[in-house]
Amino acid sequence: MAEKEQKTRAYQYKNKEIPARVRAYIQEHRMFERGETVITGISGGADSVCLFFILHYLQEELGVKLVAVHVNHGIRGEDADADERFVQNICETAGIPLEIVRCNLELIAKKRKQSMEEAGRNIRREAFERAAQKYGAAKIALAHHKNDNAETLLMNLVRGTGLNGMTGIKPVRDRYVRPLLCLERREIEGFLEQNGIRYQTDQTNLTEDYTRNKIRNRVIPYMENQINPRAAAHLSEAAEQLRGVQEFLEKQLKVFKENCVSRKGEKLLIRTEPFQSGDKILREMTVLSCMEEVAGQAKDLSAVHVADVSTLFGKQCGRQIMLPYHMRAVRGYEGVTLEKVHAAREKEKEVRQKKEKGILLREEELPLEVKCRIPGTVFYQTPKGKKTAVTCRIVDLAETPGNMQKSHTNCFDYDIIKHDLCVRTRRPGDYIVIDREGRKQKLKSYLINEKIPASERGEILLIADGSHILWVVGHRLSFCGRPDEHTKRILQIQIDGGESHGRDN
Structure with missing residues (x-):
């Protein structure tokens, strides 16, 4: 009965300012096209429940169809099952299709040799992608907000990052969209409380097992209580401004990269002469961009790796360094080459070293x-x-x-x-x-x-x-x-x- 009351109240919000701001933010960033199916992740927590109700409220106006996805990670016992039942009830009451994915997060993290946090994030993404394929969805909506943006900025800064890491969370990235990035956490919780919309509390978010939780539960509250009540909002806004700077530099990078980088099969060659003529920021962005292109991903590629590759331009030919994702940077006559190190190529290297040392080769190695x-x-x-x-x-x-x-x-x-x-x-x-x-x-x-x-x-x-x-x-x-x-x-x-x-x- 309570869930049915939530549905009727969804169209009678006491304060429609929040849905209006979210609608304007969606339109500003062109998140949806009419006729699209949108996957929305819903854990049962305040953020995802708020996103669910606002998108449900706006779906007719936006001309989109919603499908919800809930992932039960199997690590909180009855609490996790209660979250699942809660999500089932509100989706059933709202008439929104729901996909439920159950897994053993701890076992999967161990098999993949990942942290629980990383494995959980990947499992959720995989669930969203499967649902998108099943329903032909063009977009996947996630419930990140300004506080998440501030946490990401601070976390990247203290870990060590380049400009890209300071741009926070993008409103639109590929098919992923984040309509609540215009709101602070306190506004989300206030909206839910004002309209009598219940939500679940994940107790693991209150622990300090993860770096993000430490920033969320200690650093941000201290900044808001002792320095400025809108500290999180200002950090998020700074990230947005830096994103504008990043977008400008990326246009400059495209021109610079075309002038100094050439592809040789699976390798990228950064030619010394045109590379060294560029500004330092463009050189650093070029190295990072090339590493990401060769690796096929950006995670774990940091300013340290950019500096290591950059130093090769002052080294002798033949000098090389190993990088994450089985990458290698090699100083050559023309510049520095970035390549993936495959097993076959390593075998070739082993054979070549044997030749140079005069070691007798087996017939199959000739x-x-x-x-x-x-x-x-x-x-x-x-x-x-x-x-x-x-x-x-x-x-x-x-x-x-x-x-x-x-x-x-x-x-x-x-x-x-x-x-x-x-x-x-x-x-x-x-x-x-x-x-x-x-x-x-x-x-x-x-x-x-x-x-x-x-x-x-x-x-x-x-x-x-x-x-x-x-x-x-x-x-x-x-x-x-x-x-x-x-x-x-x-x-x-x-x-x-x-x-x-x-x-x-």
Whole structure:
């Protein structure tokens, strides 16, 4: 009966200022479109109950349809069950569909190796997303308010954060919207009390097991009681102003990033020269943005990681640091590359280190080689999957060598080749002949001198006669093997990989 009375009173609020402010805030931030289905989370607490009743009150005017979602985390026994029954009653009375999700939060947190707080947040998000998919909902409404915004700002500040962390909670982020960010907690509780709307109290919010609870129960009340009654509201407003600054800087960042960052597959290269020419704030934002892009998320990426990556620009080539989410930042010739470290790549690194230390490799660790067919065509795939066709043929001496010396085609003195030619990538002991006197240079030294990034060296195709590299495809030929006046038979090799391979000389 009490719940039915709540429903009838919902359309007869004694003070309609609060619903009016929420409606204006929704319209200001364009949270909903007419005809949309909206998922609203409801725990049974004051904030989510207030959101539920106000959206119920406004749904016809806004032209939206509500669906409620309640998550029972299974950690408060009868209290949690009472919350569930309470939510069921008000949703049934209001005629709003309700999805109830029950779980064992403690067990899930342990399995996922997450804190209870983080696991609970993720479980709720997953429940909202499933409900949104089931009902075809375009938006998910959450009940964060100004005090939550103030708590977030303070929590990020004391933990250490950049500008983005000081912007608080966004009113709209993707499909998530927060219509109550225009209200303080005291206004929400006052609205519910004034209109006789009951709500549940979660006793875990009164404990100080979590950082947010300490700020909520101690820091904010002290500021409001001893410094300024509207401290939380002012902190929230400051976060909103900083959000405006952030949005302006993000526009500048977009232009700056386009100028100094380039993508190479799954990697991002921040080029030194254009990067160093930018203002410090843009450099820091660029590094953070690149880390977030490579990681696929922003959590746990802080000012410390930005500083660590930034210092690499003053280091020698080859220096690197590890970052959260299996990321690595590597100083190269052009700048700093950010990449995800995959197991396969770590294996490549292990093999490479074995080579450099002279440790005997197992057969499966040796780079794949394909014997050239003369005449004929063979196909080769690099460790990273690039496919290439290698065609060999013996050509008539009457053909003009100049017409065949191209970036993807070269000619060799067939009679001085000692072994079967093969196409492969680099191995320990590889060398090239650098002049007519027959002086040799290690292939590794040549690649370093040419400033070819370490991450690309293992992908360069080689035409090899044993350890003697006749052709570093795309770069240069060995002096030994070039046709001269004594050549009787010319071997022409053509590389077909769908692109030009650069210079060869």
